[in-house]
Amino acid sequence: AERNLLTTGMAKTTAPFTEAGPLGAGLKAVGDANPVFAPMDGSTRVGTVRFADKDTAHKAIENARKGFEAWSRRPVEERAAALDKVGDLLEEHRDRLMMILSMEAGKCLTDGIAEIREAVDFCRYYAAEARAQFGEGRLMPGPTGEENRYRHRGRGVFVCISPWNFPLAIFLGQISAALLAGNAVVAKPAEQTPLIAYETAKLMYQAGVPEDAFYLLPGEGDVGAALTSHPAVAGVAFTGSTETAWAINGTLATKRGPIVPLIAETGGINAMIVDATALPEQVCDDVMMSAFRSAGQRCSALRILYVQEDVADSLLAMLEGAAKELSLGDPRLPSTDIGPVIDDEARDGILAHIEDMKESQKLRFAGQTPQGKLANGSWVAPHIIELDKAEALTREVFGPVLHVVRYKAKDLDKVLDQIAGTGYGLTLGVHSRIDATVKKVVDRLSVGNVYVNRNTIGAVVGTQPFGGSGLSGTGPKAGGPSYLTRFALEQVVSINTAAAGGNASLVAAS
Ligand code: UN1
Numbered sequence: 115a116e117r118n119l120l121t122t123g124m125a126k127t128t129a130p131f132t133e134a135g136p137l138g139a140g141l142k143a144v145g146d147a148n149p150v151f152a153p154m155d156g157s158t159r160v161g162t163v164r165f166a167d168k169d170t171a172h173k174a175i176e177n178a179r180k181g182f183e184a185w186s187r188r189p190v191e192e193r194a195a196a197l198d199k200v201g202d203l204l205e206e207h208r209d210r211l212m213m214i215l216s217m218e219a220g221k222c223l224t225d226g227i228a229e230i231r232e233a234v235d236f237c238r239y240y241a242a243e244a245r246a247q248f249g250e251g252r253l254m255p256g257p258t259g260e261e262n263r264y265r266h267r268g269r270g271v272f273v274c275i276s277p278w279n280f281p282l283a284i285f286l287g288q289i290s291a292a293l294l295a296g297n298a299v300v301a302k303p304a305e306q307t308p309l310i311a312y313e314t315a316k317l318m319y320q321a322g323v324p325e326d327a328f329y330l331l332p333g334e335g336d337v338g339a340a341l342t343s344h345p346a347v348a349g350v351a352f353t354g355s356t357e358t359a360w361a362i363n364g365t366l367a368t369k370r371g372p373i374v375p376l377i378a379e380t381g382g383i384n385a386m387i388v389d390a391t392a393l394p395e396q397v398c399d400d401v402m403m404s405a406f407r408s409a410g411q412r413c414s415a416l417r418i419l420y421v422q423e424d425v426a427d428s429l430l431a432m433l434e435g436a437a438k439e440l441s442l443g444d445p446r447l448p449s450t451d452i453g454p455v456i457d458d459e460a461r462d463g464i465l466a467h468i469e470d471m472k473e474s475q476k477l478r479f480a481g482q483t484p485q486g487k488l489a490n491g492s493w494v495a496p497h498i499i500e501l502d503k504a505e506a507l508t509r510e511v512f513g514p515v516l517h518v519v520r521y522k523a524k525d526l527d528k529v530l531d532q533i534a535g536t537g538y539g540l541t542l543g544v545h546s547r548i549d550a551t552v553k554k555v556v557d558r559l560s561v562g563n564v565y566v567n568r569n570t571i572g573a574v575v576g577t578q579p580f581g582g583s584g585l586s587g588t589g590p591k592a593g594g595p596s597y598l599t600r601f602a603l604e605q606v607v608s609i610n611t612a613a614a615g616g617n618a619s620l621v622a623a624s
Pocket residue numbers: 277279280284353411412413414415570571572573574580
């Protein structure tokens with residue numbers, strides 16, 4: 115299999131060793147170099163990282179504040195060209211990036227390829243949107259002798275805090291939007307995935323993003339807290355847990371300084387409804403994909419499947435059969451469907467949930483974890499758990515655990531109430547050949563991304579803008595037309611052109 119990888123040219127089998135640390139003009143590396151181990155075996159060293167501390171965080175914001183002045187005055191076209199170039203460089207370095215994604219984050223090759231594609235798409239899509247949206251805006255004409263100009267400009271220093279489950283695509287999606295809108299950025303990648311962030315940051319500088327307009331701060335929670343509580347911060351983009359989003363919201367609301375926007379994309383207890391008219395093979399495929407791909411470590415992943423009771427036994431039998439076929443193993447091998455979860459802490463949390471559930475609910479399927487060389491990795495095999503009632507699942511469990519609950523056709527309204535009652539609204543699937551049922555489900559629930567007769571993951575940038583409501587986030591949708599402008603400041607300049615010296619051309623579009 116290793117020879118296959120090399121001969122297909124897909125990737126090299128070992129990840130390059132990366133020594134990561136803070137990046138950006140005027141920052142000094144401090145602290146110890148901590149080893150980063152591959153989650154697939156817990157022992158292969160992928161690189162080292164020096165974490166930033168509170169002082170480095172403050173210094174980065176102060177320096178970025180200065181870098182902002184020049185970056186925000188650059189014409190939109192220059193900023194867009196730099197981000198387009200980032201996209202080109204990601205494609206050029208695809209193999210190396212894929213290996214780091216596999217080794218550091220446990221990503222399978224298919225997930226790695228898709229993630230790099232998504233990161234490239236974010237850069238190019240937002241660059242195109244910046245060109246289209248940040249020119250002079252249209253306004254109603256004012257009185258004679260007055261010129262009104264509408265434009266977008268950067269807000270200042272944006273803090274971007276990104277998760278480990280899309281350590282390249284979401285990391286870069288936030289940053290590219292913030293930079294294109296004319297902000298300087300201080301980014302804190304997830305503490306579990308500093309290496310891919312570091313490699314990407316270096317490519318960004320190579321593409322022409324100035325070292326005083328973009329700072330990378332690998333770090334833990336203390337660095338995030340130091341960044342979000344700094345009074346000079348002009349906005350925060352965050353993707354991660356609902357609990358952390360609440361904490362950031364609280365910090366932003368109570369700290370000194372201006373009122374700043376928070377763009378938060380958080381979790382979900384995502385459901386799929388399958389009625390008796392659905393096509394079983396299609397459902398089976400889509401459920402496998404939605405619940406188990408990426409080891410269930412997507413905020414879009416399916417957590418709870420509602421199956422109409424008339425077809426529940428046959429569908430469960432199919433799902434169990436299909437889950438048995440999933441192959442867990444080295445994420446660098448093309449034959450692997452599911453890699454490890456991100457680390458031992460994540461594994462222990464998911465396994466504790468399964469143990470808990472086993473006591474009162476029915477365990478329908480438990481897969482096998484890899485043995486031999488990979489036995490000590492952070493593994494969780496796919497599980498299917500049948501719940502006696504949906505209320506038994508009270509929180510998002512971020513792993514390959516599918517919960518199934520039966521419902522009676524006459525109780526569809528109760529199912530919809532139950533889903534709405536979670537307070538989350540990220541993804542939702544419905545499988546039915548009855549148009550009225552599909553319409554009822556789609557119209558009734560305030561869920562951000564609804565998928566009809568298909569799987570519920572893998573939203574495509576620019577085609578399926580992604581993001582939820584309620585406990586799932588603030589919006590705007592990533593990869594959609596309104597994302598970029600939320601990072602920018604709208605400015606209207608009204609000029610009395612009749613007055614001596616009045617000259618509308620002084621105010622150019624950004
Ligand atoms: C996340 O998992 O944090 O549609 C969000 C999808 C991805 C989800 C990203 N865009 O599967």
